[in-house]
Amino acid sequence: MIELIDVKKRFGLKKVLQGVSFNAPRGAITCLTGLNGAGKTTILKAIMGLTPIQSGSIRIDGSAPHQAMYERIVYVSDQLTMPGRMRIADCFAFMQDYYRNWNSERANELLARFQLNAADKVNSLSKGMAAKLNLLMGLAMDADYMLLDEPFSGVDIFSREEIAAVFSSDMVEGRGIILTTHEIKEIEHLLDYVVMLDHGLITKQFASEDMRMEEGKSVVDVMREVYKR
Ligand SMILES: Nc1ncnc2c1ncn2[C@@H]1O[C@H](COP(=O)(O)OP(=O)(O)OP(=O)(O)O)[C@@H](O)[C@H]1O
Numbered sequence: 001m002i003e004l005i006d007v008k009k010r011f012g013l014k015k016v017l018q019g020v021s022f023n024a025p026r027g028a029i030t031c032l033t034g035l036n037g038a039g040k041t042t043i044l045k046a047i048m049g050l051t052p053i054q055s056g057s058i059r060i061d062g063s064a065p066h067q068a069m070y071e072r073i074v075y076v077s078d079q080l081t082m083p084g085r086m087r088i089a090d091c092f093a094f095m096q097d098y099y100r101n102w103n104s105e106r107a108n109e110l111l112a113r114f115q116l117n118a119a120d121k122v123n124s125l126s127k128g129m130a131a132k133l134n135l136l137m138g139l140a141m142d143a144d145y146m147l148l149d150e151p152f153s154g155v156d157i158f159s160r161e162e163i164a165a166v167f168s169s170d171m172v173e174g175r176g177i178i179l180t181t182h183e184i185k186e187i188e189h190l191l192d193y194v195v196m197l198d199h200g201l202i203t204k205q206f207a208s209e210d211m212r213m214e215e216g217k218s219v220v221d222v223m224r225e226v227y228k229r
Pocket residue numbers: 011016034035036037038039040041042043
């Protein structure tokens with residue numbers, strides 16, 4: 001389980017996380033929602049140790065994060081991390097050489113599933129194809145946790161459905177996933193837990209199934225209430 005306990009973060013005088021606490025268990029998808037600038041990406045980066053926090057703590061499976069632990073967590077940013085001149089096949093070869101937990105078989109399976117072409121250069125990919133490649137690179141790592149920043153950004157409706165199908169497949173089974181998204185509608189049936197943020201504060205957090213059963217509300221209904229949209 002990934003735990004955040006009263007995490008506070010400032011950029012200069014700006015309070016970006018103002019005491020954020022939530023748990024993201026394994027075998028479940030936890031979604032961070034919030035309007036632009038709410039602090040979602042900062043939370044993912046803080047979990048990865050990519051940005052220091054001022055106070056509070058982050059624990060992974062009960063321990064403070066340390067170097068070896070980061071091999072068990074994959075962070076998929078919303079930006080392509082591979083150089084544009086590389087072909088997808090070169091990216092795979094690079095990952096194979098540098099990461100012990102790169103799973104070639106899964107990478108090739110996803111390549112076919114997402115209808116990407118191994119000979120294509122990274123800088124020739126459309127926004128949606130790039131998002132799929134990004135997700136593929138994350139999913140192909142044998143990791144216990146995946147942190148996904150806006151995996152649906154720039155992705156058309158059909159590709160979104162393809163990606164959503166992966167989230168309900170055995171490719172993610174048993175892993176703990178934290179994702180950020182603005183595209184709740186298409187994926188809300190996949191979400192186990194929802195954490196709603198506003199200006200670095202949690203305004204509401206709940207289990208989506210409980211919300212449906214006890215209050216008869218969908219995640220989108222709750223979002224409309226909370227963000228008054
Ligand atoms: N490196 C930085 N320096 C200064 N301020 C930053 C930095 N990174 C983020 N911020 C600020 O922190 C706040 C939270 O940013 P963050 O990227 O976490 O939001 P977000 O919820 O992911 O937004 P979005 O939905 O637009 O991606 C914003 O006000 C942003 O301007």
